[in-house]
Amino acid sequence: MIRTVPTAPYKDQKPGTSGLRKKVPVFAQENYAENFIQSIFDSLEGFAGQALVVGGDGRYYNREVIQKVLKMAAAAGFGKVMVGQGGILSTPAASHVIRKYKAFGGIILSASHNPGGPTEDFGIKYNIGNGGPAPEKITEAIFERSRIIEEYRIADAADIDLDTVGSFDLAGMTVEVIDPVADYAALMEELFDFAAIRDLISGGFRVVIDSMGAVTGPYAREILEKRLGAPAGSVRNATPLPDFGGHHPDPNLVHAKELYDDVMSADGPDFGAASDGDGDRNMVVGKGMFVTPSDSLAIIAANARCAPGYADGIAGIARSMPTSAAADRVAEKLGLGMYETPTGWKYFGNLMDAGKVTVCGEESFGTGSSHVREKDGLWAILFWLNIVAVRKESVAEIVRMHWAEYGRNYYSRHDYEEVDTDAANGLMDALREKLASLPGQTFGDLKVEAADDFAYTDPIDGSISTNQGIRVLFQGGSRVVFRLSGTGTSGATLRLYVERYEPDATRHDVETQAALADLISVADEIAEIAKRTGRDGPTVIT
Template identity: 70%
Template sequence: MIQTVSTMPFNDQKPGTSGLRKKVRIFEQPHYAENFIQSVFDSLDGFAGETLVLGGDGRFLNREVIQIALKMAAANGFGRVLVGQGGILSTPAASHLIRSSGAFGGLVLSASHNPGGPDEDFGIKYNVSNGGPAPEKVTDAIHARTLSIDSYRIFEADDVDIDTIGVSQLGDMSVEVIDPVADYADLMESLFDFTAIRAMIAGGFTLAFDSMSAVTGPYAVEIFERRLGAPAGTVMNATPLPDFGHHHPDPNLVHAKDLYDRMMAPDAPDFGAASDGDGDRNLIIGRHCYVTPSDSLAVLAANAHCAPGYAIGLKGIARSMPTSGAADRVAEKLGIPLYETPTGWKFFGNLLDAGMATICGEESAGTGSDHVREKDGIWAVLLWLNILAARRQSVAQIMAEHWATYGRNYYARHDYEAIAKDRADALMAALRDRLEGLPGTVNSGGTVSSADDFAYTDPTDQSVSRNQGVRILFDDGSRVVFRLSGTGTEGATLRVYIERYVGPDGDLGLPTGEALAPLIAAAQDVADIAGHTGMDQPSVIT
């Protein structure tokens, strides 16, 4: 039986770049999740009898919200829901399933790389029929509906068994519980030379993959250990846990320190990698050689032809504005377009759909291609492995040759977390007020050549996105970028991106901190970060 439940709006349900993310305690409020899901459905047209994909990263509250979403989908007229067994579905696997099944869209329950547990984070994101995150016009409509909603519809029934693969009914809607791994693993096998990678591993090549007690564990065990023949135990922290084992599932040098220390040890494996809470980010570390996400994007693009799925070449490369310019030089040498977009994977979707780009990446550890419409951590690891198998060189050798060819973009991101929102907004407002007077001034970073607030015109539909981050560019090609992140759940996070380019004939072996020190000082001075935030040091440096 369908129930119509009266409700009142919540004023804090504006989706960010990756859906709605809040603390679990907020989502546990009566009607909170229901309001948002109903607002999503109310913002869509034409889904009666259609298919919805549903799954998440297994974090705390995942199973409970899946039951709510199933019952609401039935009450609102969907004809079929495909749900990952146990409620598990990585974000890239969900994107693939939406595309391969012809689904109307999907609900992805995740807060990505944010911590999980009863006192941590939860999230809901709607993906559209191309498999990618909802564009701004859809998220704007969802937000508008959350402010006026007065009721939601839900099917009154017992909970659905989501642990047994098979089909059941929820009113007039069928619920299909599917293997969350098999189709995705098959897709990976169609893109990469598994035979060559398997032979490399059989020949003694060693690797370590840290799933961080998050969603990629089942995917990584199936692909790396079963299909590619890596020894059991190659995948670390392989069981998804609701609290991610009390760890922060963000694949960076702070939260994946155990992997980093292992890769820097004398007896390190040949290759190390990690992925995050929902499987869309990646960390790449060779033996004694960390690869920044920006450099990884450039290397993957330059060598993608090593993999069968990309042997015919790339149509274009897209990167987010804060990502370093390393990929730009690859695009120039390949004679293909380079697109600079705002942060947020949804901005890549139009380029991919239009066939204008093949590989995309963000400095925040996300890379992917036109095989899905999300960034994809395991995809990036497999492309690296395919390149290593084809070139028969170490990660360090590949990086050295890359920099000798293209030059090196020394790069770091400094995050100042949990800043009071009014202070963060005041810092950005003061920066914007200074932009006009900055060109021609001199500071520790050098002479400022230009300064602006990045705006993007989408080449496929001419839509414009403004206020996407403050850029300060220097005469020598260096730059500092300031941006407030939309992925946190508490306060505001200021991200400061620092980049210095050194050509192939320059000093390519400097420690990153040393190479960037003058620009780091310039960023502090120009933005008065300490004065606005009270923080003398960033919370995290990646």
């Protein structure tokens, strides 16, 4: 039986760059999750009898919302829902399942790299049939619907047993509980030279992966330990937990410091990597070398032919605007198309679907390719292992040789988290008012060449995205970028990106923050960060 339930709209259900994210107690409000789910379905057309993919990162409230999605999908008229066993599907695995089985779309329950638990973060994101995040026209339609919703529809049925693989009937709709790892692991084995990586590991090359109590644990165990022969225990914090075991599942030098310190120790592993809550981000560390996400994108692109799945080369490269220009230099040398987009993986989807680009990346520890339509943490980690195995050089040697050939882009991101929203918006508004007057101004040895508020016209569909981040570019190639992040759930996160290009190999060993010190100081002077936020310094430096 299908039940229609009267409801009243909530006014705060505007999706950000990666869906709707709020604290668990917000989602647990009466009809809050139901309203948003119904708003998704009301904003779509042509899905009657089609398949929907559903899964999440296992965080607190994941199972409860999955049951709501299943019953509401049945009421909406979907013919089938494929859901990961235990409610688990990493974001890249969900994208792959959508694409492989030609599903109409998917709902991913995750707040990505944000903490989990009863008072922490939760999220709902809709992905379209190409496996990628919904474009703005759909997320805007969902938001508009959520503002006027008056009812939702749900099947009166018992909960589905999410822990048993198999097919079940739910009010006339088929629910197929699938192994969440199998399809994804098979895809990775097609893309990468597993034999070469097995030889590398069997030869004594020590690899550790920290899954941070989050979703990639089962994937990394299956691939690294079972298929590639790494010793048991090489995957740490491998069981997905509702609160991620107390970890903040964000793979960076702050939250994965224990892994970093271990690899850097004298008797530590040769290679370390970490992934985030939903499996789409990555951190790569080699003995004596942390690989920045910007460098990682550039080096993967430059060495793509090392992997069987990319043996014929790549079509082009795309990066988000705040990501360093390291990949641009690779594209220029290889004669490839290079695309600079706003932050948000959805902007890469059209380029990949049109065959314009193969490899994409964001400075926020996200790298991926056209094998799916999401960034993919474990894919990036395996690509690095493939490159090391084929080149037979250490991570540090590979990075330094890359710098010697292409130059080094010194780069850092400073995050000011949970800043008062009005203060953050005031800072950005004041910056916009200064844009016209900044070019030509000199700050110490730095002269402003240009300043703008980044706007993007999609070369495929002509859509325009404005106010995507304020750029101040200096003569000689240095720049600072300011933008507000859409991934937090309380206050605002101000992000400052700082970059300096250094072609001289004799100057590639300066400590990053020292190399960028004058730019950091000028950024504070131009934007009045300390004065407007009341902060003495950033919350996180990466």
